[in-house]
Amino acid sequence: MNLNPLLKGFEDLGRYLLLLARSFTGLLRFRLYWQLWTIESIQMGRDSIFLVAIISFFVGAVTTVQTAYQIVSPFIPKATIGAIVSTSAILELAPTVTSLVLAGRIGSNIASQIGSMRVSEQIDALEVMGINSATYLVLPRLLGALFSFPILVIYACFVAHAGGIIAGAFTGAVNPTQFAVGARGFFQPFQLVFMLIKAVTFGFIISTVSAYQGYYVKGGALEVGAASTRAVVVSCLMILVADYVLAQLLL
Amino acid sequence: MSELRIEHISKWFGKQRVLHDISFFFHPGKVNMIIGPSGCGKTVLLKCIVGLIQPEQGQVWFGKIDFLRTDPASRRSILRNLGMLFQSSALFDSMNVGENVAFPLRVFTEQSEKEIQDRVAYCLERVGLAGIQHKYPAEISGGMKRRVGLARAIALNPQYLFCDEPNSGLDPLTARRIDELIQELTYEFHTTTVVVTHDLKSVVDMGEEILFLYDGRAEWHGSKAVMLGQPESLPPNLRAFLRASGLIE
Numbered sequence: 001m002n003l004n005p006l007l008k009g010f011e012d013l014g015r016y017l018l019l020l021a022r023s024f025t026g027l028l029r030f031r032l033y034w035q036l037w038t039i040e041s042i043q044m045g046r047d048s049i050f051l052v053a054i055i056s057f058f059v060g061a062v063t064t065v066q067t068a069y070q071i072v073s074p075f076i077p078k079a080t081i082g083a084i085v086s087t088s089a090i091l092e093l094a095p096t097v098t099s100l101v102l103a104g105r106i107g108s109n110i111a112s113q114i115g116s117m118r119v120s121e122q123i124d125a126l127e128v129m130g131i132n133s134a135t136y137l138v139l140p141r142l143l144g145a146l147f148s149f150p151i152l153v154i155y156a157c158f159v160a161h162a163g164g165i166i167a168g169a170f171t172g173a174v175n176p177t178q179f180a181v182g183a184r185g186f187f188q189p190f191q192l193v194f195m196l197i198k199a200v201t202f203g204f205i206i207s208t209v210s211a212y213q214g215y216y217v218k219g220g221a222l223e224v225g226a227a228s229t230r231a232v233v234v235s236c237l238m239i240l241v242a243d244y245v246l247a248q249l250l251l
Numbered sequence: 252m253s254e255l256r257i258e259h260i261s262k263w264f265g266k267q268r269v270l271h272d273i274s275f276f277f278h279p280g281k282v283n284m285i286i287g288p289s290g291c292g293k294t295v296l297l298k299c300i301v302g303l304i305q306p307e308q309g310q311v312w313f314g315k316i317d318f319l320r321t322d323p324a325s326r327r328s329i330l331r332n333l334g335m336l337f338q339s340s341a342l343f344d345s346m347n348v349g350e351n352v353a354f355p356l357r358v359f360t361e362q363s364e365k366e367i368q369d370r371v372a373y374c375l376e377r378v379g380l381a382g383i384q385h386k387y388p389a390e391i392s393g394g395m396k397r398r399v400g401l402a403r404a405i406a407l408n409p410q411y412l413f414c415d416e417p418n419s420g421l422d423p424l425t426a427r428r429i430d431e432l433i434q435e436l437t438y439e440f441h442t443t444t445v446v447v448t449h450d451l452k453s454v455v456d457m458g459e460e461i462l463f464l465y466d467g468r469a470e471w472h473g474s475k476a477v478m479l480g481q482p483e484s485l486p487p488n489l490r491a492f493l494r495a496s497g498l499i500e
Contacts, residue, residue: 026323028358121341128301128413129355130330 016212023139026132033140040144044106048152055101056156059093060085060163068173081174082182085164090191091251094157096243099202102152103235107210110141111231114214115224123215138211142204149203150196157195194250201246205238253314253332253410254279255443260299260309262292269295270306271468278460282437282444286454287464288492293447294338296464297415300445301335302326313411331359334404334442336414336433340396342388342403348375349384352402359407374402377439378432394425398432405436412442418453430456451496455479463489 027033063085071080114137117123126133161183168174174182210231217227255277262270269292277283285293298304300311302318311318313329321329342351352371356362362370375381378398388396397417404412414433418426434457437444448454454461454475461478463471465488471478482490482499493499 026327032358116344120344121337121339122343124298124303125335125337125341125343127303128330128333128335129358130327131358 015216016208019134019138019212019215020208022132022134023142024135026135027139028131028135033135033143036136036140037143037147040140041147044102044144045148045151048102048105048148049155051101051105052098052152052156053159055097056094056159057163057166059097060089060160060165061167063088063093063160064164064167064173064179065171068168068171077182078174078178079182079185081168082164082179083186084182085179086161086183087186087191089157089160089164090187090195092243094160095153095195095198095202096239098153098156099149099199099206099239100236102149102202103206103210103239104232106145107206107231107235108228110207110210111214112224112228114211115217115227116214118215118217119220119224134215137215138208141211142207145203145207146200149206150199153195153199194246197250198243198246201242202239205242206235209235209238253443254312255300255411255445256312257296257300258310258312260296260306260311262295262299262304262306269467270299273309273464273469275462275469275472277443277445279443280437280441281459282434282446282457283460283462284454284458285445285447285462285464286449286451286458286492289449291464292467293449293464294415297413297445297447301333301413302330331355331407332410334407334409334412336397336400336404336412336417338416338419340388340393340400342396342399344388347385347387348380348391348399351388351399352384352406355403355407370406371402374406375399377405377436378402379428394421394429397421397425397429401429401432401436405440408440409442412437412440412444414444414446416448416450417446418448418450423452426450426453427456433457451493451498455498463492465489465492 064081067081067084114123117137123133123137126136165176165179168179169176213227213231213234214224217223256275258274260270260273261268273296285296287293295304299306305319310320316325316329318326318329342348343354346354349368349371352374353367356367356370371384372381375383378401380395380398380402383391383395388399391399412433417433418429421429430453433444433446436442446453446457458475461471461473461475462469470486471489478485478489478493479498482493485493490499
């Protein structure tokens with residue numbers, strides 16, 4: 001039995017954990033990290049708003065139309081559509097779909113930025129200056145993701161609801177009042193907590209996994225591209241695994 | 252001026268030994284050159300000295316401190332007295348030229364913004380690039396990038412200056428200008444300068460003390476005058492290296 005992939009997996013996990021541990025040591029000036037955190041938060045949040053809006057709107061709209069299509073019995077109240085769409089948006093669609101999309105946009109960006117710095121010796125330059133490159137590069141991105149992801153997911157949740165209401169009204173499947181009655185009827189405050197826990201967890205996964213893939217790039221432009229792709233794939237897989245684990249543990 | 256010496260440095264990559272028990276004293280205030288053919292281990296040795304690669308054996312002494320085994324605080328204090336010019340310049344793409352040169356000043360000093368800007372202007376002027384603070388690395392030539400890299404390296408008045416293939420890939424005129432700058436900055440800042448190169452024209456231009464590596468071994472060390480003046484006393488590999496470059500008959 002070939003154990004090499006397993007050993008490689010453990011090696012990757014070990015190096016990932018060591019990089020994470022290093023990211024919290026050797027902090028320099030607070031002002032420096034504050035600036036970096038601000039830049040990362042703004043870039044992650046602002047640059048993703050339009051994409052998140054488009055995707056969330058259509059996810060909400062499609063879910064409404066498809067739910068209406070599946071409810072054929074006249075004995076099921078129309079408000080049920082609102083309840084199903086709203087609960088789905090809060091528990092799954094807003095945090096998970098948004099994060100999967102952001103893994104592509106933000107994850108590949110982080111991996112290619114850090115990977116390019118690695119192959120052009122910019123990370124070596126930081127180390128030679130006595131700056132802990134892991135802290136300088138990973139920590140602001142991690143904190144930026146932990147800050148911006150919950151905001152983006154809340155925003156996605158609102159837009160998904162809007163998409164659902166508009167699509168329901170447009171197709172005549174459910175009117176806004178019925179939608180709102182259903183959504184409110186099945187709402188529990190813990191659902192929002194669960195959504196935010198997911199957002200923070202997925203933000204952590206995307207930022208650290210992508211930073212890890214970029215940080216250990218060896219070679220040139222080709223390897224940076226490969227690391228960027230790997231960052232997206234691994235982040236998406238980890239998000240799906242974490243999604244299941246969190247649902248199992250918390251619901 | 253601070254001393255720098257390495258003792259018994261050995262490095263393996265997997266089963267391949269790339270450095271064999273290398274010792275050398277780098278002369279303070281002089282341009283010390285590590286030369287040798289491509290793949291002989293020059294850059295690996297340089298990276299071992301500055302701590303980017305951990306050798307399996309040996310010591311790197313900055314003054315009386317064993318750099319490889321000292322505590323993190325001492326290590327950081329040594330690194331802050333050290334400037335390095337990378338082969339690829341290693342300028343930060345996201346920052347303009349002025350921010351690149353100012354970066355170590357902002358991180359490690361308490362200087363006011365006015366003092367930082369004055370120092371940046373001085374360093375850039377010193378390398379012949381006054382007034383390009385607002386350009387980004389992508390907007391300047393390879394030779395200019397090297398000079399900006401030098402300006403960043405000297406921003407903190409380092410005691411040690413390390414240069415990895417400083418003029419590779421540059422046209423002859425620009426390459427000579429970079430050599431002159433390294434020599435001038437060594438004398439002006441009294442740095443212990445270590446230059447890795449396989450360009451023997453650079454050795455002739457600015458080298459003072461020479462360490463010749465061949466296949467990961469220190470085959471010869473001595474002054475440039477001896478190397479060029481008494482070729483019959485040199486080991487065969489160094490003679491062949493010099494002969495291939497037309498420096499000796």
